[in-house]
Amino acid sequence: xxxxxxxxxxxxxxLPLWRLSRLEDLSGLDxxxxxxxxxxxxxxxxxxxxxxxxxxxxxxGHHGKARLRAxxxxxxxxxxxxxxxxxxxxxxxxxxxxxxxxxxxxxxRVLYIHGGGWTAGSPRSHRAITDRLSHLARAAVxxxxxxxxxxxxxxxxxxxxxxxxxxxxxxxxxxxxxAAFMLVAGDSAGGGHTLALLAWLRDSGLRxxxxxxxxxxxxxxxxxxxxxxxxxxxxxxxxxxxxxxxxLPRPLVWWMVLLVFRVSPANPTLSPLRGNLAGLPPxxxxxxxxxxxRDNACRYAAxxxxxxxxxxxxxxPGMVHVWQMFTPLLxxxxxxxxxxxxxxxxxxxxxxxxxxxxR
Numbered sequence: 001x002x003x004x005x006x007x008x009x010x011x012x013x014x015l016p017l018w019r020l021s022r023l024e025d026l027s028g029l030d031x032x033x034x035x036x037x038x039x040x041x042x043x044x045x046x047x048x049x050x051x052x053x054x055x056x057x058x059x060x061g062h063h064g065k066a067r068l069r070a071x072x073x074x075x076x077x078x079x080x081x082x083x084x085x086x087x088x089x090x091x092x093x094x095x096x097x098x099x100x101x102x103x104x105x106x107x108x109r110v111l112y113i114h115g116g117g118w119t120a121g122s123p124r125s126h127r128a129i130t131d132r133l134s135h136l137a138r139a140a141v142x143x144x145x146x147x148x149x150x151x152x153x154x155x156x157x158x159x160x161x162x163x164x165x166x167x168x169x170x171x172x173x174x175x176x177x178x179a180a181f182m183l184v185a186g187d188s189a190g191g192g193h194t195l196a197l198l199a200w201l202r203d204s205g206l207r208x209x210x211x212x213x214x215x216x217x218x219x220x221x222x223x224x225x226x227x228x229x230x231x232x233x234x235x236x237x238x239x240x241x242x243x244x245x246x247x248l249p250r251p252l253v254w255w256m257v258l259l260v261f262r263v264s265p266a267n268p269t270l271s272p273l274r275g276n277l278a279g280l281p282p283x284x285x286x287x288x289x290x291x292x293x294r295d296n297a298c299r300y301a302a303x304x305x306x307x308x309x310x311x312x313x314x315x316x317p318g319m320v321h322v323w324q325m326f327t328p329l330l331x332x333x334x335x336x337x338x339x340x341x342x343x344x345x346x347x348x349x350x351x352x353x354x355x356x357x358x359r
Contacts, residue, residue: 023222023266026273029302030226033315035289036339041318042331048320051078052236068119068150075116075125078325086131086141089173094164095145097123098173101134106172107180108139111165113197115188115215115322117241118157118261119149128327129187129215136341137183140173146193154261158269161193162200169207181351183344184212187322188293191217191285195272195300198280211282211347213340216293216322217300219273221257221265223250225295234290237321246292273300280309284343286336288319314339 058074059067089098100106112130114121123130123143134141146160147153169179186194191214201208223246232243245253257265268275273296283304287297294315301313316323319332327333 023224024274026220026224026299026303029299029306030295031298031302033298033301033313035317036314038317044330045318045320045332048323048326048330049236051326052320055237056240072116072120072122075120076122079124079127082128082131084127084131086134088127091142094160094167096164097130097143097145099123099127099130099134099141099143100173101131101138104134104138104140105180106140106174107177108137109168109172109179109181110134110137110139110141110183110185111161111168111209112141112143113146113161113184113186113190113193114143115186115190116148118154118189121148121190126187126325128325132324132327132337133185133213133340136337137181137344139181139183142168142173149260154263154270158193158196161197165197165201165209166206179207181348182207182209183347184209185214186217187215187324189218191215192219192270192272195219195283196269196275198283199268199272199275199277202279209281210351211284211343213284213343214286214297215324216287216291217272217285217297218293219296219300220271221261222271222274223253223265225293225299227295228292231290231292231294235288235292235321238292242292273303276307277304277309278307280304280307282310282312282343282347284312284314284340286314286316286324286339288321288323289315289317290319291321293321312343 055074059070062070086099086101091098110133114126123145126143130141130143142164144161144164146157148157170176184194184197194212194214195217198209198212228246232239232246254265261270263270265271266274285297285301287294297313301311304311316332323330324333324336327337
C-alpha cells in the first residue's frame with residue numbers, strides 16, 4: 001500500500017509538470033514599452049532603498065517561522081507614524097479594515113488586496129496606499145485581511161478575496177446597501193489576486209467591477225518572462241528575496257510552486273496571464289522598468305489588449321517594486337497616484353455618459 005501511495009503521489013507531480021513542459025510560448029507578447037518619463041529617480045529614492053535594506057537587518061539571524069514573523073512585523077511597521085486623514089475600522093466578518101477618507105461616498109467602494117508574497121502583509125501594512133485610494137476614488141476602501149500561507153492554503157486566500165468582493169456589493173461600512181461603484185485594486189501578489197478576481201467575476205455572473213488598478217502585479221508563476229531573471233540585480237526588493245529561486249531550472253521552480261501553492265503554476269487563478277482575458281473591465285497597471293515583474297505586467301497588458309479588453313500600462317524608470325507604498329515620502333509615488341486619479345475619473349466619466357460596457 002505504501003508503494004502504491006508513493007507511485008500515485010509521483011504521478012500526481014509528474015503529470016502536471018509534463019503539462020507545464022508544453023506551456024504556450026508567450027514570448028511573442030514581448031515588445032518595447034515606452035516609459036512615462038526619462039528622469040532619474042528623485043533624491044528621496046535613496047531613503048526608500050534604505051528602508052528596503054532594513055528588511056534583511058530585521059530578518060537576519062531568524063529562520064523558518066521566526067523569520068516570517070519578523071518580516072510580518074516589519075511590514076506592519078511601515079504604517080507607523082503615518083498621518084492618515086482617513087478613519088480606519090477593523091471588521092471581523094469578513095476580516096479586513098475599512099479605510100474611509102473625509103467626504104467619501106460609502107456607496108462607492110474599493111476592494112484592496114495587499115501584497116506580501118502570499119505569506120506576509122496586512123491591511124495595516126498598506127495603509128499608505130488605501131488612505132490615498134479612498135481620497136482619490138472618493139470611496140470607502142475595504143482592505144481584505146485574507147488568509148496567508150503557510151498557515152493556510154493559497155486557495156483559502158482566493159476564497160477570502162472572492163467573498164469580500166461579494167460582501168462589498170451589498171454592504172457599506174455603516175449598513176447593508178448596494179454599491180454604486182466598485183473598484184478592485186492590489187499590489188504584487190495582491191495584484192495577481194486582483195486580476196484573477198476579474199476573470200472569476202466574468203465567469204461567475206456576479207456584477208463585474210467598474211475597473212481595476214494593479215501595482216506591479218504577479219501575473220505568471222511559471223517565471224518564463226525575461227525580466228524574472230534579467231532584472232534580479234536591479235530589483236532592490238524582490239532580487240534579494242527571490243533571485244535564487246528565479247535562477248533555478250524552470251522544471252524545478254514549477255515543482256516547488258506546485259508543492260507550495262497546491263495548484264499548477266499555469267493555473268489562471270495563480271497566473272492570470274495564462275487565462276482568458278476577454279470581456280474584462282478597464283485595468284490600469286503600473287510597474288517599474290527595473291523590477292523582476294516588469295515583463296509579467298507587460299505581457300498581461302499585451303495579451304489583454306489583444307483580447308479586446310481595455311488596459312493601460314505605465315512603466316516608471318528605476319523605481320522599487322510597489323513604490324506607491326512610499327507615499328508621501330517619494331515624489332514618484334505621488335505622481336503615480338495622480339495617474340490613478342485620472343484613471344478613476346475617466347471611469348466615472350464613462351459611467352456618467354452611459355458609454356461603459358455592460359457589467
